[in-house]
Amino acid sequence: MKVIISGGGTAGHINPGLAIASHLSAEHQADILFIGTEKGMENRLIPKAGWPIKHIEVSGLIRKLTFKNFTVIKQFITAISKAKKIIKEFQPDVVIGTGGYVCAPVLFAAHSLKIPTLIHEQNVIPGVTVKLAAKFSDCICISFADTTKFLKPAYAEKCVLTGNPIRGEMLEGNYIEARKQLGLDDRPFVVAFGGSLGAARLNDAVIDFLNTEKTNGFQFMLGTGQRYYDEVKEKIKTNNPSVYIEPYINQMDLVMTAADLVIGRSGALTISELCALGKPSILIPSPNVAHDHQTVNAKSMENAGCSVMIPDSELTGKRLYDAITEIIGDSDRMSVMAGKAKTIAITNGAERICDEAIARIKKK
Numbered sequence: 108m109k110v111i112i113s114g115g116g117t118a119g120h121i122n123p124g125l126a127i128a129s130h131l132s133a134e135h136q137a138d139i140l141f142i143g144t145e146k147g148m149e150n151r152l153i154p155k156a157g158w159p160i161k162h163i164e165v166s167g168l169i170r171k172l173t174f175k176n177f178t179v180i181k182q183f184i185t186a187i188s189k190a191k192k193i194i195k196e197f198q199p200d201v202v203i204g205t206g207g208y209v210c211a212p213v214l215f216a217a218h219s220l221k222i223p224t225l226i227h228e229q230n231v232i233p234g235v236t237v238k239l240a241a242k243f244s245d246c247i248c249i250s251f252a253d254t255t256k257f258l259k260p261a262y263a264e265k266c267v268l269t270g271n272p273i274r275g276e277m278l279e280g281n282y283i284e285a286r287k288q289l290g291l292d293d294r295p296f297v298v299a300f301g302g303s304l305g306a307a308r309l310n311d312a313v314i315d316f317l318n319t320e321k322t323n324g325f326q327f328m329l330g331t332g333q334r335y336y337d338e339v340k341e342k343i344k345t346n347n348p349s350v351y352i353e354p355y356i357n358q359m360d361l362v363m364t365a366a367d368l369v370i371g372r373s374g375a376l377t378i379s380e381l382c383a384l385g386k387p388s389i390l391i392p393s394p395n396v397a398h399d400h401q402t403v404n405a406k407s408m409e410n411a412g413c414s415v416m417i418p419d420s421e422l423t424g425k426r427l428y429d430a431i432t433e434i435i436g437d438s439d440r441m442s443v444m445a446g447k448a449k450t451i452a453i454t455n456g457a458e459r460i461c462d463e464a465i466a467r468i469k470k471k
Contacts, residue, residue, distance in 0.1 A: 383454045
């Protein structure tokens with residue numbers, strides 16, 4: 108079996124593709140090829156994970172009236188042609204999109220060549236790419252049942268609830284062994300990251316509390332995002348040797364497994380991983396997303412009792428520090444939060460998506 112997977116831009120679109128690839132390869136001996144852009148994070152993360160990748164050039168539409176969109180449309184048409192060439196050379200049995208504008212021309216090209224297509228939506232509210240690609244996708248794999256409410260009835264009929272795919276290494280880790288590998292001691296380990304690209308407000312809040320509050324009671328790691336790393340390193344003045352600042356957390360599976368408390372945005376993939384691992388969390392929804400869907404995600408987690416939500420507009424160093432110390436200072440509360448996260452987890456999303464892909468191949 109040969110499979111093309113396309114998705115990119117941010118880790119939220121790339122990691123599901125990696126999880127699907129791993130499952131298809133391990134369980135079905137599939138030959139995998141990724142299609143992405145040279146500029147997106149996929150060009151670094153996918154080869155790092157050991158998968159081959161081919162490139163097309165495509166950009167997202169600018170959401171206002173501008174002549175630049177004519178260039179984007181022209182680029183999209185060229186990308187379809189390039190994708191068709193790659194598809195004809197590789198001859199996949201199925202093509203899977205995991206979001207980001209790069210997957211739209213790939214799915215369109217595959218559909219025009221009569222190859223089965225699937226697209227996966229990570230969030231409750233589908234993004235522009237999924238809405239665009241729904242017409243030429245044979246199956247829309249969704250992570251939340253409510254997603255069907257935001258699609259045309261004809262497209263909603265194609266939806267299958269699969270949950271978000273989570274990489275096997277994220278599920279197979281051992282808390283004690285992960286902490287040993289990272290050289291951690293018995294104090295609580297708190298991990299903070301603002302998504303794959305980083306978040307300036309979260310970084311600023313962390314800088315503030317690390318510079319003004321006593322943090323010897325816990326170990327702390329911050330993933331700043333590559334573009335903010337130098338600035339954050341320069342501003343942080345703490346002498347605590349148990350504070351680790353990284354531009355990007357490459358061993359996220361190991362770090363998340365070892366964590367006692369996770370701080371981050373409330374993207375759907377992050378939510379799914381927190382639940383699968385049973386990790387208490389502090390969530391700061393990004394205000395820069397369509398339909399404010401991260402606030403919906405964070406509120407649902409807070410209502411379930413597994414997270415504390417802090418609105419981005421209310422985030423300060425003191426507010427964050429107080430939330431951290433309140434949670435890690437109460438072991439019973441942490442245990443309850445962890446248990447409640449586990450109860451709402453879907454851990455076999457990759458398997459479900461792969462089953463749908465195989466079913467579409469058999470129908471062909």
